[in-house]
Amino acid sequence: MFKNILSLIIAAVLTLNAHYSLGDEDFPGRKYVCPPCKHVHSIFETKEYQEAGKCPVCGMNLIEKPFYEKDELPTIHAGSGSFQFNSKRSNATTPITVFYHKPITYSPNSKILLVIPGAGRNAWSYRDNWAALAEKYNALVVSPFYPEKDYSYSAYHLAGVVAGIEFKNYTVSKVDGRVNKYHVADTDVITGAITPNDTWLFQDFDEIFDLVVSVAHSNRQSYDIFGHSAGGQILHRFAILGSSTKVDRIIAANSGSYTLPHLESEYPLGIKGIEIESKSLKEIFSRKLTLLVGELDNAEEHRGTLLHTPALDKQGVGRLSRGRSFYAESMSVAKAMGGDFEWDFCMVEGVGHERKKMAVAAAKLLYGGELCTAKMGI
Numbered sequence: 001m002f003k004n005i006l007s008l009i010i011a012a013v014l015t016l017n018a019h020y021s022l023g024d025e026d027f028p029g030r031k032y033v034c035p036p037c038k039h040v041h042s043i044f045e046t047k048e049y050q051e052a053g054k055c056p057v058c059g060m061n062l063i064e065k066p067f068y069e070k071d072e073l074p075t076i077h078a079g080s081g082s083f084q085f086n087s088k089r090s091n092a093t094t095p096i097t098v099f100y101h102k103p104i105t106y107s108p109n110s111k112i113l114l115v116i117p118g119a120g121r122n123a124w125s126y127r128d129n130w131a132a133l134a135e136k137y138n139a140l141v142v143s144p145f146y147p148e149k150d151y152s153y154s155a156y157h158l159a160g161v162v163a164g165i166e167f168k169n170y171t172v173s174k175v176d177g178r179v180n181k182y183h184v185a186d187t188d189v190i191t192g193a194i195t196p197n198d199t200w201l202f203q204d205f206d207e208i209f210d211l212v213v214s215v216a217h218s219n220r221q222s223y224d225i226f227g228h229s230a231g232g233q234i235l236h237r238f239a240i241l242g243s244s245t246k247v248d249r250i251i252a253a254n255s256g257s258y259t260l261p262h263l264e265s266e267y268p269l270g271i272k273g274i275e276i277e278s279k280s281l282k283e284i285f286s287r288k289l290t291l292l293v294g295e296l297d298n299a300e301e302h303r304g305t306l307l308h309t310p311a312l313d314k315q316g317v318g319r320l321s322r323g324r325s326f327y328a329e330s331m332s333v334a335k336a337m338g339g340d341f342e343w344d345f346c347m348v349e350g351v352g353h354e355r356k357k358m359a360v361a362a363a364k365l366l367y368g369g370e371l372c373t374a375k376m377g378i
Contacts, residue, residue: 032062099127111139118229137367159201163192202242239289253292258326282339293323296352303353
């Protein structure tokens, strides 16, 4: 009987507007704004609305306007919301907005998942994709927002490991008027110098977890992390170059390009010239990294944007082939070193470059007891 009542309550919560947050009576001053699109460049400097709903200008769902309480710990209430986080990275200049969903069945033992968005940086959308899954698996989901105006391609996709990257003389391919491919010669990719590791984006992940543990009164000692598309690029690089001691499982989904864990090529193709904080490459291969790729995220996939250079295309011309190539070459490097290889490769059957369906597949792997196989239907 209790389970049936609880199920009804959860169902009622999930039928609410995706951006509505439980506990509004405790926050009477809450405002709503349109997320960044063509007519909104900053969610902090735009028109405010008193209630959740759709933007009257573009029709996008309004999101809760983040608020920042200087020198005070944020509040995480049941349902969906946001808070701000001050990164300790030496190059961080502004607070980072973190969007979250806290399940109504939350307890101090609930799982904690960080979700890293794709190139659109739309952390609120990724949070919403995970809201029902957060309720189903009783996981507190948090997704940081790194605006493009503050975090360039090199600062985001490449995690700030290099000072910058420039693509010269490139050409583009379009589908329905939208750019879906960039083509550039290897000699026209100009990469900046390697930066100090205390400036790398990876540094934020443990800090966000520690803050969430504190304000949510969690007992968790570790967290899981999922990234899709550009977020997947960040996370497989996190597995290779990051120094986290608190991350448990890493799922990098539908990555567009890869950094190979060898010393033969310079970043971002390889890790030549980078001081790795791990004791050795053997330690990297023992981390719980899963490469999650859609079966249809191949050369025929038009969604997302893919970079093509002769060097990258040797890995494959689609995300699926590039993921397979990266996995096979990484396994070869690990075996040559005589170490263990704990990474997994999972292909999700019948799915392309789709963040919602990849989230479902990732949740099954993380919390649903699904095993990683060559083909995984959802």
